Amino acid sequence: MARDYAGKCLDFRKNCGLSMGFILIIIGGVTAYVKVKSEVESYPGQMVNLSCEFMSSEGIRLTQVSWIWEPKEGQRENIAVFHPQFGDSYPVSALSGRVRFLHGSLENPSISISDVRMTDEGKYVCEYATYPSGNEQGTTTLVMLAKPKNTASVVTVTEGTSAVVVARCESANGRPEAEITWETQAAGKEARTARAGAENTVTVLSEYRLVPTAEDDGRDIACVVSHRTQGAPQILRLKLSIEHLPKVRILGYDSDWYRGRTDATLVCEAIGNPEPTNITWKTASGPLPDTVQVRENTLTVRRVDEAVNTTFVCEAQNRLGASTEQVTTLITEPRASPSNTGLVAGAVVGGLLGLLLLGGLAAALVALGRRRHRGYRGNGGPGPFGGKKANKNGAGGGGGNNNGPIYTYREGEPGTLTEKANDLQLYGSTPTAHDILLSSEMDEAERRKFDRLTQMEDIEDEDEERYDHFGGSGPTLHIRRHDDMSGYLDDDMESQRDGSIISRTAVYV
Template sequence: MARGDGRNCHDFINIIGLFSLVTLLTFQGAESQRVKVDPEVMSYPSQTVTLRCAFMEVGGIQLTQVSWIYETKDGQRINVAVYHPNFGPSYPSSPLSGRVNFTTTPPSLLSPSIQISDVQMTDEGKYICEYATYPSGNEQGITTLVMLAKPRNSGSVVNVVAPSVATGVQPVVVARCESADGRPASQITWVTAVNGNATSVSTSGANNTVTVTSQYMLVPTAADNGRDISCVVAHRTQAKPDRIPMKLAIEFQPQVTIVGYDDNWYLGRTNVALTCQAAANPIPTTVTWKTMSGQLPETVQVNQNVLTVLKVDELVNTTFICEVNNRLGTGKDQVTVMVRATPLPGKGSTTGAVIGAIIGVILLLAIIGSVVALVRKNHNKINSGDGPPKYKPPPPKKQQTLTSGSTDRLNSSRNHEDSEDGALDQLHISPQNGQPSTDLDAYADEGYNHNTDELYHAGTPSGWEGRGLNEPPAQDYLNQYAANDYYYNEQQYPMASGATRGNSFVSQAMFV
């Protein structure tokens, strides 16, 4: 229990100590912020630079004196300018003597800025604006003067010889880039597709400047000759990095290849040639043609790297050798010619196949175009409403039809009755059960005899299927016969003597 209380007391003391330390650091930071200066000032040699300083929030603090102190790289502190309100400004002996002054006359304790004229590279370093105050003591602000010097950038390639197996395959320097007399030091990078490594070295120069040298190293090969490589120099004084392009220079012996032999040299063939192609660095100095026997045939002519056979004969049936020399050595290639008695059969012409392929492509495009046009046409028809209806009409409703008689006669009879008493409704005739409409006029002509005024029935009309013999006809059918009976009664049985239409009537025929 006592051990636990001791541990808790120790932890509490640690917390109090940490809180006190944080409070002290915060207070000191708040005090240091009252001396306002520029954190960094940059300048070029021979220019005039201003170092600003001001005391903020004086309050109840009394300012007694201000001093400017130059701190060297090794930590030595040298007073370069001092101002006291009662004694005025003072400039102690220092590396800046004669080149440093307060910006105002007389100087001000609240704003004791200074100027340094004809600045030099050695003036670079820290400058401290320090106040002597009461009762808080000394307070200060630090400005870093950075001297700038624009470097001189350059790049160059190094001529190297591609190593052989005998000499080994160690990396060598193939390009070099330098940024001289700059301040601060430059940054150098390389841009290339070849596989190598770079190393950089910095050296101090006059007036506190720095020279940076970078070298690019690789194991060179003949294939690397002429490839691109660039060094990029970045410096604080440059708006953008400086890029220096170069091309590698790798020296190697000639690499020779003979071209032109098609394995179809036959007796009597004329003007065939062999060409000796050589890649080399440095450039070749001599090109020599010869055969395995040492002598060239009489029908052969040589023009530098081209060997021409004017007419093929048995003497051309040999091995031709081409040798190319440069400063590093000799390269050669050879080709063996086999003279044929007759030429090889020529390859079939591909013109027909090409034409056929073109025609096939045209036909395919035409078919595709036709299909597309047809689809678009149908689509436009559907959208414009010209195509088939998109809905199915409802089936017709069942309605009463006539068994016989002429359509014209029916219409005349109905119109006659409507005009007299207006009791008949309009009659609508339509087919039933999906059967087609019949020619009523022709049907009536066959069943009606105008001489005897009798109506015959040729058969059961549409709409009457299944009606019994004793079933009465429909009302419309009866109305039609009523009109016919009236005519028949009037012609065959006139009214009694003295009777008139107004006081007598004839009843309609009845069907049982």
């Protein structure tokens, strides 16, 4: 600070006078005895205090202290003087009546300035006259702050091909001047200007310019103002306004307009700036069919038929003009209801499964019946004692006569056969050896059960007889019939280990 002051004293006679003696020089630097704040902030209308203090008066005699104001533009002025013998004095200046000493002493000659104005900004020098050191001083810069008023607005423009201003942002009457930036996705550029405002303030204006398109209409844009008086930047949010013709879309057509469908709808969506004021429906070939109903921007077909197999056109208008959009509807034949189709398919599949199940069950029953028929039946099957059943002409023994004699074998009377009444008349054929043996050993209840079972098997035998007659294969046991049965069974029948009896003379074919 002393070095700066020494630079200003090159012209000793003009600027400093004889009272500016010498500057105390200490090896390694320059030391000042006056303590002040380097910078003080204030707002218009407030009171500001400017402090000043002499750090050490040992060996130095203080004679007088003065405050000098150096405005940014203009001449230096003495605004306050204190002398220990004559007291304080306030020369005529721009601060007359608004400045005073706070303590009235040489050691602490601080001052206050009331009703601070923007024009009071500048440097304030606290200067001591000392002996033998000469003059000592300290300088405080008063910074006047003015909080700006920030505003932003959009400029409504029409879609075009040249860059124009679409938004403005202004920070008015601020001190110091504000900084303005833009945040947006719209591709453009900023142009900034500044001008002097009232009472030494500054007004900053920023404009955003771009080539306006319909795609930028309604897009977000923000003006960001940064200033010393604000704790954080102020963000002013806007939306661009670019006028353009309506943009039209037709919604609702799903390519499934079949004959007989009811309440098929189309919606005309129109977006424009200014807002579209009129939306109309028509067809490419003329007026709308009688089955069509229009309400506002919605078209409803009460019943789809050949009359609506056409091209529908929607037209939207605003102040700039009209725009259209169209859709072609194709009428198709009705399709089966998904629910009926499912029922039909289910019924078909169920029927097929049922037939397969019944067929498998029938096959199993037939196989089981044949297996049983061949395994233990003695009246005609290919079992161990069966022989082919006689036909109705008597072939194979017995013919169709049910009343033939039945012979039984008695173990206690070897070599004899005993004729027995025909208890097996229900069999309908000549009894086999197995039948003869079984009939002699059954009680009455078992005989009736055996008779019923044998009668059912005889019915199956007739079916198999037909099968054998037409080429069926497999061995058939025939028991020869003899007119004289006496002594025949004893010689012919042979007992087996499993308890069965078979004929020695049976012929297998």
